[in-house]
Amino acid sequence: MGKLNPKQVENLIEPGTYEDGDGLRLVVKPTGRKSWLLRFQLAGRRREMGLGSFPEVTLKKARQDASNKRSQLSDGVDPLAARDIERAAQREAQRTSEAKQLKFETLAKEYCEAHGGTWSDKWRKGWLRKLELYAFDHIGKLSAEEIGTSQVLKVLQPIWTSKTRTADELRGQIEQILDAAKARSLRLGENPARWRGHLENLLSRAEKKKARKREHFEALRWQDVPALMARLSANSTPASLATQLLIMTSARAHMVRFARWDEFNLEEGTWSLPDERMKMRIAFVIPLTEEIVALVKSIPRIEGSPYLFPGQGKSGVMHANAVRTLLHAMDYKHITRHGFRSSFRDWAGECTNYPREVCEMALAHDERDQTEGAYSRTDFLDKRRALMSEWAHYLTPNQPLQTLTDDQR
Secondary structure, eight states: OOSOOHHHHHHOOSSEEEEEETTEEEEEOTTSOEEEEEEEEETTEEEEEEEEEETTSOHHHHHHHHHHHHHHHHTTOOHHHHHHHHHHHHHHHHHHHHHHHSBHHHHHHHHHHHHGGGSOHHHHHHHHHHHHHHTHHHHTTSBGGGOOHHHHHHHHHHHHTTSHHHHHHHHHHHHHHHHHHHHTTSOOSOOTTOTTTTGGGTSOHHHHHHHHHHOOOOOOOGGGHHHHHHHHHTOOSHHHHHHHHHHHHTOOHHHHHTOBGGGEETTTTEEEEOGGGSTTSOOEEEEOOHHHHHHHHHSOOOTTOOBSSBOSSTTSBOOTTHHHHHHHHTTOTTOOSTHHHHHHHHHHHHHOOOOHHHHHHHTTOOOOOHHHHHHOOOOOHHHHHHHHHHHHHHHSTTSOOOOOOTTTO
16 A cells, blocks of 8 residues: 555645655655656666656556556566667657658658759759659659669659650659658668669669760860850850859859859858759869959849849749850850860860869769779869869960879879
8 A cells, every 4th residue: 555645646745755655756846846756676776767747647547657667677677678668669650650641742842842942943843743754653652661672663664765864863853852751760771762782783774874975965165165255254244254154163054053152162262062952962062263263253242142143033043044045145056054064074184184083073973983982082172173273274374374283183
């Protein structure tokens, strides 16, 4: 029989510890809060375990819980460890329940909402459209945890040989969405849409390479780029400044259009792009030469806009066709914005002795395989800075040249 009674427990207000017997006690705090505590010994060590607060846990309930814990002790079970296991199981059951309620289609739209703020309207619509056309019918109603390799293959295999580029972009989207789901504890285990070390063993790599080769952009001959730069330097419009930054950094057009002032550190000479701004969703740092720093400093800041090149549309940045319109007006109708990356790469291959991996990394292409990448994690920033300095000097030959020696390379 316990020492306490229900009426007594209800009326106790004096701070202190009140014994009920067999290790069960009521603790009254100076704040008036009352809680139940069970003391016991396990392997010669004194332990304490909370059983809840009064009045949520009544005296009767506290005695029942204490009795159950003592039964566990008699069976050699640690009540604290058993409670931790039970709580973990409850959390896992809750996670599983929540995961099953959120379907892939919902997760995809939430991902687009979370990351699409820096995307153009056209890109955002195209991103969702691919999923609507090829993925949602197969996996849209499945939870993230229900999607495995077989489900991903069911999406990709019908279009892998006929629309390989689209299929590979789709694979990347599924991988991103499932990675985000894992970060939210909505799935466990490896990502079934991962290419390296996984799908590359199940889908034809040759088709993927052919699709890459089919992607080509009309490019200005590298020998002709300095003449274009000279004409652009006489034009201080935002479109011209954006084109100059595009050419000198060899960045992608959307990277320049959505360039933010807070991404630039002109003292250190770096342009740091977060992972959500990169095609491969890996953060990347572009070295800025003295010429590029001077160019960025010449761009006027528009009050209230975080962008280097603000615009009036929904995106908040200059129109997607602003650079193309400028080039067409200058009678460069046969080239594309993306083609300047090819111009740079051809120049680097023809006119410099920098290793291939440095030239490719300057374009944010990391072509090291999985094993090599695990051991070589450098981004070649210093070597890329020297390479881009030579490129800037080639584009604007009146500027002084700063390079590394062959030994430094």
